[in-house]
Amino acid sequence: MTLGRLYLVPNTLDFGIDGPDVDLREVLPEAVMSRAARLTHWAAENAKTTRAFLKRVDALHPLALPLQQQQIVELPRPPKGRAPAAADDGAWHDLLAPALAGIDMGLISEAGMPAVADPGARLVAAAHAAGVPVVPLVGPSSLLLAVAASGLNGQSFAFVGYLPTDAVARQARLKDLEALSAREQQTQLMIETPYRNSALLQALVAQLKPGTVLSVSCGLSLADAWTYSATVAQWRKAPRTVPDKVPAVFAFLSGR
Numbered sequence: 001m002t003l004g005r006l007y008l009v010p011n012t013l014d015f016g017i018d019g020p021d022v023d024l025r026e027v028l029p030e031a032v033m034s035r036a037a038r039l040t041h042w043a044a045e046n047a048k049t050t051r052a053f054l055k056r057v058d059a060l061h062p063l064a065l066p067l068q069q070q071q072i073v074e075l076p077r078p079p080k081g082r083a084p085a086a087a088d089d090g091a092w093h094d095l096l097a098p099a100l101a102g103i104d105m106g107l108i109s110e111a112g113m114p115a116v117a118d119p120g121a122r123l124v125a126a127a128h129a130a131g132v133p134v135v136p137l138v139g140p141s142s143l144l145l146a147v148a149a150s151g152l153n154g155q156s157f158a159f160v161g162y163l164p165t166d167a168v169a170r171q172a173r174l175k176d177l178e179a180l181s182a183r184e185q186q187t188q189l190m191i192e193t194p195y196r197n198s199a200l201l202q203a204l205v206a207q208l209k210p211g212t213v214l215s216v217s218c219g220l221s222l223a224d225a226w227t228y229s230a231t232v233a234q235w236r237k238a239p240r241t242v243p244d245k246v247p248a249v250f251a252f253l254s255g256r
Helices: 030-038 047-058 086-095 121-130 142-150 167-184 194-207 232-237
Strands: 006-009 041-044 071-074 105-108 134-136 157-159 187-191 213-218 226-231 248-253
Touching: 006 030, 006 121, 030 047, 041 047, 047 071, 086 121, 121 134, 142 187, 142 213, 142 226, 142 248, 167 187, 167 194, 167 248, 194 213, 194 232, 194 248, 213 232, 226 232
Parallel strands: 006 105, 006 134, 041 071, 041 105, 157 187
Antiparallel strands: 187 248, 213 226, 213 248
């Protein structure tokens, strides 16, 4: 039997905060929306944001099935603080049941590209193990947009995820990352839960060296998006704030 495909469907970067009136055509190609409209089975980081996305798609490309009949299954998450175990692999394989039965399905994140800074990577790995074709579709990625807008080194960069929330552990982690950035001339990228944006920015400004260049990109792809790049010394001289309800990407590059 022919296997279905796993389509990696990009979502918008606004987490639905601007409501269904946002024009998807400003951030997604027509071909992506058309493909999404034809899918009826989804593996999702968040079912609620997936329904909001499909409602927007439906306004431009009628869905193959009504929203209420779409099959949306949320991705499994390990208990907080525990790494996924090998025993969890069966749960990820089970999510591929539609594709294994010959039905195309979609993988979608809360925002941006699925499987990038996203638990969906485990499902993609399971798809490869099962021989299910994986098809990434074009769409926004906050990390790449932030690198492009920062003016920092786009030839060598690393996404390090979330920093520790404990102040001592975070300071140690920043020291290590800044040393790595100086040694390799590598841009370091990180994110934070929006309500902790200000705390992370304050830590970066306080603990990085004055000559390190710090860039913050906030609300990327939204109407009021902005990116500001300056040395830490300049950040200290002219402090800026970041909102606590809008996603942001933080990046820095140390001088040699």
